[in-house]
Amino acid sequence: MAALGLAPALGSESTPVSALEVAxxxxxLQAQDYGSGVWSLGVRSGLTLAEVEQAVERREVVRTWPMRGTIHWVPAEDARWMCQLLxxxxxxxxxxxxxxxxxxxxDIELAGRLFEEHLAEPMSRPEVIALLVDAGIDPTDQRAYHLVGHHCMTGLLCQGPVIGKQPSFVLIDSWVPHSRKLSREEGLATMAERYLRGHGPVTEKDLAGWLTKPLGLVxxxxxxxxxxxxxxxVDGRVWLSHIHGPGDGCVNHSARGALGHSGVHLLPQWDEFLLGYKSRDVTLPPEHFHRVxxxxxxxxxxxxxxxxxxxGTxxxxxxxxxxxxEVTPFVPLGAARWRDVERAATAYGRFLGVDVEVVRLDPDGVA
Incomplete structure (x- = not known):
């Protein structure tokens, strides 16, 4: 929890940290769903939704396809080399x-030429689809998604700010003021160091799963x-930690929770707490996997x-x-725990900029 920037959080309402610092x-941070992705940043930073979106406008962080064939938040300055490497x-x-x-x-080459010609400024997804249609490319059945994703993976494009309620796409060269250039070895070292520091303790297989790369490369x-x-x-598994990570590198636990009590969190659908690991049994009891x-x-x-x-969920x-x-715990919660849930929900409401009411459901999902 500490390594993941959750307990203690990297930032808070009184002392927030930037979205760039979190990334x-x-x-x-996995972010194929926009609402889930922005809360992954918000829950760790102390920022509101509006402030996270301002960070995107300031070009601190971007969403793109750096690994695992799905969308992540990454530092804007690292987007190109991460995509090209991973x-x-x-x-x-x-x-x-x-x-x-x-x-x-x-089709791939034509789409690339169209994007280079027209995406110097952010263009919404419907506008990008129209661009492909006008050039004679069929966008249906996720063809547009794959063509855009392909050119994000090559480092040509990234997502820009939301336009209306639609994602936008833009040339990295136009959007990102400075893209770092790392050698292959520098890039691998950077990713290994950040993963260990931001997720540890982990196993080699966790890192391999996170990157979707073979163990040899890991x-x-x-x-x-x-x-x-x-x-x-520990228990037949070799756990890796960063020497400057939480606990000074001491793996003094059998799970990835904080040492002692780390409190109550309402985490988003696609969060590094679960998606950042190949082995999830230490944080998600196997008997409850089907409920999540x-x-x-x-x-x-x-x-x-x-x-x-x-x-719970x-x-x-x-x-x-x-x-x-609506909160559904796996087992009944006591009054003190429900008060903790209320506080977590209040923090989520502050992030959204709305008042939030908690509806308590029993383990069977009944209010």
Whole structure:
């Protein structure tokens, strides 16, 4: 929890930190859903939604496709080299999908030329789709999504600010004032160091899963920062920590929760707390996995986390003009814990800029 910037949080309402600091601290934060992604930044920084969006406007952080074929928040200055080093726009899985959709090399090249010509300023998703249609490219069945994603993975594009309620896309060269240039070794070392510092303790397989890279590459990356790594075997697993991470590198626990009590958090659907690891059994009890991922299809529900362990789920709902947070714990909560949930919901409401009412549901989902 401490490494993940949650307990204690990196920033608070009284002493917030920037979205850029959060992105640097964790390396990247999964953000394919916009509402989930902005709360991942907000819950750690003490910023409001408006302030996170201002950080995007100031070009501190961007959303793009650096790894795992999905969207993450990353420091704007690192977006290009991260995509070029870690993304796999020519990977076998995408090649298969392109073939299924009838996307050919000519479509990819034409889309790239269109983007270079027209996306010097942010363009909303509907406008980008119209651009493809006008050029004779069929955008249906996620073809537009894959073409845009491909050119984000190559480092040509990134997402800009939201336009209306739509994501926008823009040339990185036009949007990002300064893109860092790192060698392959510098990039691998940076990602390994940030991951260890922002997620530890972890295993080699956790880092391999986070990057979707083979263990050989992961071990190469770790060797580049070996002087900053501590290793400890617990219950047959070798855990890696950063020497300057929380607890000074001591793996004095059997799970990734904070040492002692870390409080109550309402975490977003796609958060590094679960998505940042290959092994989730230490924070999500296996008997409750189906309640967080009911389809067992990697579509997660937002989670109630108590003292470093998933203890329930929640969802935001709109009732008339009232924003409510429906909380379903896995086991009944006492009065003190419900007060903690209320405080967490109040923090979420402050982030959104609205008053929030908590609706208490029993473990069966009944109010």
């Amino acid at each position: 640097r601290a964790l390396g990247a 993304a796999a726009p020519r990977g076998a899985a995408l090649a298969t999908r392109y073939a299924q959709l009838g996307i050919v090399e000519g 071990r190469e990356a770790l060797s580049l920062v070996e002087q900053q790594v501590t290793r400890e075997e 991922v009911p389809g067992r299809n990697m579509v997660f529900k937002p989670t109630l986390v108590i003292d470093g362990e998933v203890a 929640w969802r935001r709902a709109q009732r008339s003009r009232q924003t409510v947070v």
